[in-house]
Amino acid sequence: xxxxxxxxLAGNPNAGKTTIFNELTGSRQxxxxxxxxxxxxxxxxxxxxxxxxxxxxxxxxxxxxxxxxEELVARNFLIDEKPDVVVDILDASNLERNLYLAVQxxxxxxxxxxxxNMSDVARARGYxxxxxxxxxxxxxxxxxxxxxxxxxxxxxxxxAVRVARSGPRADFRAPAVVYxxxxxxxxxxxxxxxxxxGLFAGKYDPRWTAIKLLESDRELRKEVLSLEVIDQLEKSAxxxxxxxxxxxxxxxxxxxxxxxxxxxxxxxxxxxxxRHTTSDQIDAVVTHPVFGIPIFLGLMYxxxxxxxxxxxxxxxxxxxxxxxxxxxxxxxxxxxxxRLLQSLLVDGIIGGVGGVVVFLPNILLLFLAIAVLExxxxxxxxAFLMDNVMHKIGLHGKSFxxxxxxxxxxxxxxxxxxxxxxxxxxxxxxxVLPLISCGARLTIYALVIPAxxxxxxxxxxxxxxxxxxxxxxxxxxxxxRRTIFKGESVPFVxxxxxxxxPTLKAVLIYMWDLGWQYxxxxxxxxxxxxxxxxxxxxxxxxxxxxxARFRAARQEAASARMTGAERVDWIAGIDNEExxxxxxxxxxxxxxxxxxxxxEPMGFDWRIGIALIGAFAxxxxxxxxMGIVHAVGEADEESESLREKLRQAYSPxxxxxxxxxxxxxxxxxxTVAVTAREGGSWKWGLLQLGGLTSLGYVLTVIxxxxxRFLGIGAG
Amino acid sequence: xxxxxxxxxxxxxxxxxxxxxxxxxxLAAMGLVSGVEIEVLRNSPPGPxxxxxxGSRIMLGRGMAHKILVA
Numbered sequence: 001x002x003x004x005x006x007x008x009l010a011g012n013p014n015a016g017k018t019t020i021f022n023e024l025t026g027s028r029q030x031x032x033x034x035x036x037x038x039x040x041x042x043x044x045x046x047x048x049x050x051x052x053x054x055x056x057x058x059x060x061x062x063x064x065x066x067x068x069x070e071e072l073v074a075r076n077f078l079i080d081e082k083p084d085v086v087v088d089i090l091d092a093s094n095l096e097r098n099l100y101l102a103v104q105x106x107x108x109x110x111x112x113x114x115x116x117n118m119s120d121v122a123r124a125r126g127y128x129x130x131x132x133x134x135x136x137x138x139x140x141x142x143x144x145x146x147x148x149x150x151x152x153x154x155x156x157x158x159x160a161v162r163v164a165r166s167g168p169r170a171d172f173r174a175p176a177v178v179y180x181x182x183x184x185x186x187x188x189x190x191x192x193x194x195x196x197x198g199l200f201a202g203k204y205d206p207r208w209t210a211i212k213l214l215e216s217d218r219e220l221r222k223e224v225l226s227l228e229v230i231d232q233l234e235k236s237a238x239x240x241x242x243x244x245x246x247x248x249x250x251x252x253x254x255x256x257x258x259x260x261x262x263x264x265x266x267x268x269x270x271x272x273x274x275r276h277t278t279s280d281q282i283d284a285v286v287t288h289p290v291f292g293i294p295i296f297l298g299l300m301y302x303x304x305x306x307x308x309x310x311x312x313x314x315x316x317x318x319x320x321x322x323x324x325x326x327x328x329x330x331x332x333x334x335x336x337x338x339r340l341l342q343s344l345l346v347d348g349i350i351g352g353v354g355g356v357v358v359f360l361p362n363i364l365l366l367f368l369a370i371a372v373l374e375x376x377x378x379x380x381x382x383a384f385l386m387d388n389v390m391h392k393i394g395l396h397g398k399s400f401x402x403x404x405x406x407x408x409x410x411x412x413x414x415x416x417x418x419x420x421x422x423x424x425x426x427x428x429x430x431x432v433l434p435l436i437s438c439g440a441r442l443t444i445y446a447l448v449i450p451a452x453x454x455x456x457x458x459x460x461x462x463x464x465x466x467x468x469x470x471x472x473x474x475x476x477x478x479x480x481r482r483t484i485f486k487g488e489s490v491p492f493v494x495x496x497x498x499x500x501x502p503t504l505k506a507v508l509i510y511m512w513d514l515g516w517q518y519x520x521x522x523x524x525x526x527x528x529x530x531x532x533x534x535x536x537x538x539x540x541x542x543x544x545x546x547x548a549r550f551r552a553a554r555q556e557a558a559s560a561r562m563t564g565a566e567r568v569d570w571i572a573g574i575d576n577e578e579x580x581x582x583x584x585x586x587x588x589x590x591x592x593x594x595x596x597x598x599x600e601p602m603g604f605d606w607r608i609g610i611a612l613i614g615a616f617a618x619x620x621x622x623x624x625x626m627g628i629v630h631a632v633g634e635a636d637e638e639s640e641s642l643r644e645k646l647r648q649a650y651s652p653x654x655x656x657x658x659x660x661x662x663x664x665x666x667x668x669x670x671t672v673a674v675t676a677r678e679g680g681s682w683k684w685g686l687l688q689l690g691g692l693t694s695l696g697y698v699l700t701v702i703x704x705x706x707x708r709f710l711g712i713g714a715g
Numbered sequence: 716x717x718x719x720x721x722x723x724x725x726x727x728x729x730x731x732x733x734x735x736x737x738x739x740x741x742l743a744a745m746g747l748v749s750g751v752e753i754e755v756l757r758n759s760p761p762g763p764x765x766x767x768x769x770g771s772r773i774m775l776g777r778g779m780a781h782k783i784l785v786a
Contacts, residue, residue, distance in 0.1 A: 063744035094770045097746045216736040246749055249736055253743030254750065257769075279772075280756075289759050384774050387763050391776060492763060492776030493742060 004052045005164045006081065010074060010105065011089035012098050013060035014377075014497035016117045019147035020089055021057040022509050024157070041077065048157040051164075056083065062097075064104040065212065065249075066219040069423050078110055079203065084164035086110045087156065092122035092129070092144070093498075095268060099260045100253075102138060107177055107208060112140040113159045115152070119144040126270055133267040148503045179211075179255040182243045186236035187211060190229065197226035214240075214248040279498040283381065292385045299378070300404055303369040307362055307408060314361035322354030340541070348534035353527060357519070359411055359670070364515045366405060366412045370419065371510040375502030379419060380494060387492055393474045394481035396425045396492070403429070403473070406436030410671045414678055415514055424485040428477050430675050431688050434667035435473035437466050440619035443637040444662050447623050451643035452655035452713075461656075469663050472695070529669040533617040537588040542581060550578040579628050588613045602661060602700040603654040603708070612661075618668050652713035657704045665696025718775075718783040719764065721755045727785040729753055734782050742783075745773060753785060 011017040025044025042057040058077055059070035066072040078086065088105055090098035095116075105112050116122070116129065135142050141159045145152035178184065190210035194200075200209055200223070212220050213233055224230060240248045286295050326346040333342045373379045383397030390397050398420050406413035413433050420426040437445075445465055449458050541547075557570045583589050592610030599609050607629040614625035623637050630645040646655065667675075667688060676685030707713060721727055729751050732739050746769040747753075756772070757765035764780040766773055775783070 063740070065740050065744070097769045097771055100744060100746070215740060218737070246731055247736070247739065249740045250732065250743045250748055253740065254748035257746065257748050257751070287757070287765075289762065380774075384763055384765070387774075387776065388761055492774070493738075493745065493779060494774050495745065496765070496772035496774055498772075 004054055005085065005161060006083040007053050007055045007160050007164070008077060008081075008083035008086045009055060009057050009089060010078075010086055010101065011058075011060060011117075012062055012091065012101060014495060015060070015089045015091040015098060016147040017057065017060055017089045019503060019506050020115065020117065020145065020153075020156075021055065022503075022506055023147055023150050023153050024053075025055055041073065046157070049161045051161050053157070053160070056081075061101065063101060064108065065215050065217050072219060075108075078105075078108060084111065085113060085160045087113045087115055087160055088140075089115045089117050089145075089147075092116040092119045093125050093127065095122075095127070095129075096257070096260050096264055099138075099263075100256060102140070103177055103256050103260060106138060106140070107211070109205065109208075111163050112138075113156070113163055114138065114140050114142045115145045115156055116142055117145045117147050120146045120149070120151075128269040130267040130269075134263065137263040137267065148501070148506075177256065177259055179252065180244075180258075182240055183214070183248070183251060183255060186214060186240060186248070190214065190232055190236060193226070193229050193232055197229055199224060199226065199229065211252065215252050216249055279377075279496075282499055283496070286378070287381050287384055292381075296382055296385050299373070299382075300401070303366070303373070304404070304408065306369050307366040307405070307412070311361040311365045315358055318358050318361070319354065322350055322357075326350045326354075340538070343538055344531075344534070347538070348531045349527075351530060351534070359409065360515060360519065362409060363412045363415065364511055366416065367511045367514045368507065370401070370416060371507040372502055374419060375500065375506055375510075377497045377499045380496050383494060384496065391492065393477045395429060395477055396420055396422065399425060399429045402433060403436055406433045406438060408439055410434050410436070410438045410667065411674050414671065414674045417678065418514075424481070427679055427684060428480045428485050430679060431480060431684065431691070432473040432476040434671050434688065434692055435469045435476060435664065437469045437663055438619070440668070441662055443620045444615075444622050445659055446637040447626070447639070447643065448646070448655045448659055451646045452650075452652035465659050465663055468660065472664065476695075529673065530617055533588070533614070533669075535587075536591070536613065537583060537586045539587055540585065542578070542585055546581060546585070547578075550574060550581075576628075580630075583610065583625075583628050601704065602697070603651070603657050603704040604661075605649075607649070608658060612666070615662060616666050616669055618670065619662065622662060653704060653707045656707075656713065657700050660703055661696050661700040663696070664699060665693045667692055716785060718753070718755070718766070718780045718785050719758070719777065721758065721785060723755050723758050726752055726754045730784045730786050732783050734779075738779075746771065747773075747783070 009017055009021055021042065021044060024046055041059070044055045044057070046053045046055060056077065058074040061071045061074050064071055064075045064078075066075065077083070086105055088102050090102065092098075102112070102114055116131075119129075122129075129144075131142050131144070141163060143152055143156045143159050145156055179187065187207060187210045190213060191206040194209045194213070195206040199206075200220070204212075209220065213224065213229070214236060224233075237248050240246075240251055244251050246254070286292060288295075329346055329350070330342065370379075373382070379398065379401075382401065385397070386400040387397035390399050399417070401419065402413045402416040405416050410433055413436070414430050417426045417429045417433075420429060445462055449461050453461050542550075553574050554571055557567060557574060560567070560570075562570065584593075589606075589610055592613060593606040595609040596604075596606040599605070604612075607626070610629050611622045611625035615622035623639075623642075626646070627639065627642050630642060630649070650658075672685040672689050675688050676682045679685065718727070729747060729749050731749060732742055732747065734742070751768060754767040755764070756767055757763075761777065764775045764777060766775065766780075
């Protein structure tokens with residue numbers, strides 16, 4: 001007897017599939033890897049009745065015709081991986097619609113168990129099910145479950161194991177989903193031709209293939225080369241249209257619903273219709289034409305507040321901890337021994353790990369909030385409210401939330417695009433997200449603006465920079481939707497699920513899962529890039545002659561006649577000069593100098609170039625690097641001495657160009673890494689990096705050259 | 716007549732969907748097949764359109780709703 005049983009969980013979106021998956025597998029789950037699959041399928045494990053179950057959570061779908069990527073992934077899994085049993089999770093309080101997928105699973109001929117989920121709700125709403133009758137009708141075992149209370153899980157596993165072991169449909173005879181006379185006639189014409197042409201022989205049943213081809217299933221149609229079949233399909237479509245007055249795909253769907261209605265009329269009694277009453281009352285307020293948007297913005301403010309305000313103290317603790325760790329190592333490190341190793345450990349590794357972990361409080365809190373919004377059903381309402389605005393720029397209403405989070409930090413914002421179901425929407429949003437100014441870039445603006453602009457101009461300047469970013473994001477999204485993500489724009493059709501109370505377990509698993517994935521996948525890349533950038537700015541070390549010169553200068557200072565305070569200043573000045581010399585001598589310094597000809601058209605010198613290399617690690621590093629190259633030591637965005645240096649070295653126009661360039665070009669390494677990871681390919685990370693850097697370069701050159709020509713802020 | 720012309724609270728029957736094949740199929744899977752009863756719950760331009768079909772709430776973009784013919 002086979003010990004591992006593969007169980008596939010299928011079901012409509014909002015049927016409670018995730019809750020059941022969490023109940024069945026607990027924390028023993030991970031993201032499964034299937035070749036060519038970009039939509040994630042989670043996997044979990046469970047032992048039951050002497051069998052090891054591998055439970056795969058398929059994407060939520062309404063159907064198995066390849067209309068969307070999710071449907072295709074689900075269908076391919078069912079066909080290619082041949083799970084031992086498929087558990088279809090249905091919202092029992094909305095049975096007819098949910099049975100549509102079940103009928104398609106029956107047609108596919110998979111060993112099937114139907115879980116009538118939320119059966120408690122269904123009963124409370126006045127539904128009565130004649131289960132034995134329904135089981136006979138659909139030829140599948142039916143188990144009643146209440147996912148959010150964990151009821152019916154043992155019965156569900158029992159049924160799954162039994163069906164998996166006894167093979168497909170041992171308990172029942174499969175029902176034939178019989179279509180209307182016209183459609184059946186056409187199926188009878190197409191199926192033999194499909195068989196004769198050997199189409200999908202051994203993979204799909206000819207009848208199933210014929211039905212799918214009639215439904216204009218794109219995936220299957222593109223494989224059909226037989227002219228005979230193509231010709232017949234065209235004739236059949238014309239005939240169905242003529243006889244039934246509608247095209248085959250809707251006629252077939254109509255018949256399936258007819259089949260379901262027939263079954264439900266016999267076996268389901270509905271006494272009252274109250275499924276949506278409470279939900280409708282809530283919706284009357286939260287999607288109100290006038291109050292809806294203020295309520296939404298208020299909730300978003302709360303999410304923002306939760307993420308960045310409550311997240312701030314833990315972030316400080318993490319920074320303090322890593323600072324303390326680095327300082328501690330520095331203090332106990334034997335004087336003068338293996339300085340390079342110490343620097344690698346303190347600045348490279350501890351700094352790098354710290355840089356990764358520091359985002360964790362933000363990410364966990366943000367996903368806690370998003371999980372609650374998503375699981376209660378509010379997210380769908382938010383999309384409803386924002387759709388009008390977002391649709392104009394070619395994006396889905398749901399894209400608004402990641403955009404908003406982007407003002408805090410781009411990394412969690414990219415993770416938040418997971419709530420978008422459509423891949424084109426998701427990638428478009430991810431690619432333009434870095435144009436929304438994040439908190440780290442604010443440090444650059446906070447340094448530069450007061451350095452060059454009078455008080456009255458400071459706030460408008462900051463506003464201008466943010467608006468430039470927003471406008472570019474909008475334009476970028478439009479452009480992407482017209483070029484690489486062209487195609488039938490996915491029209492806005494979305495179900496508003498009834499409001500539900502999310503379970504704590506589901507919310508915590510969602511939150512923890514994303515946090516862990518961030519640490520594991522993005523974290524390793526970010527750490528790698530941090531170490532690389534550390535190496536670039538540490539090697540090669542100052543030549544011994546130079547180092548000796550600084551040592552001598554310090555000794556001289558130590559023995560010179562001056563007050564204690566003067567001496568401290570003096571030595572600090574020497575330290576700053578040494579740090580500057582070391583950075584200039586490093587690869588980063590050399591690259592910065594080498595880039596100067598390319599930077600000149602933007603009005604930048606090599607010092608800005610070096611700082612920009614640092615900004616790739618994290619945007620706020622720009623400020624610190626500027627401090628080093630201008631020999632003012634450790635500077636932050638409040639540093640007046642650094643601002644003074646900037647005023648001496650650059651014109652206000654250059655200051656503005658620095659901000660424009662930092663806004664648009666070269667998103668930080670964490671952003672690129674997360675985009676690559678979430679997009680499923682490095683291609684997307686590199687496209688984002690290359691595209692935004694080119695755009696930033698071109699725009700900054702234009703701003704600088706035009707500004708200089710007109711003499712604006714050039715003095 | 717197009718669904719967009721239907722007043723809130725009215726119940727109508729779907730006649731056909733004037734859209735591409737993929738979209739028609741997608742809508743059909745969500746229960747929007749010919750003959751099905753649709754109740755218009757929200758129709759406040761320029762916002763999206765909210766309908767009740769087979770016990771679920773479905774929202775549609777305005778352009779989409781315009782392509783759904785009802786009687």
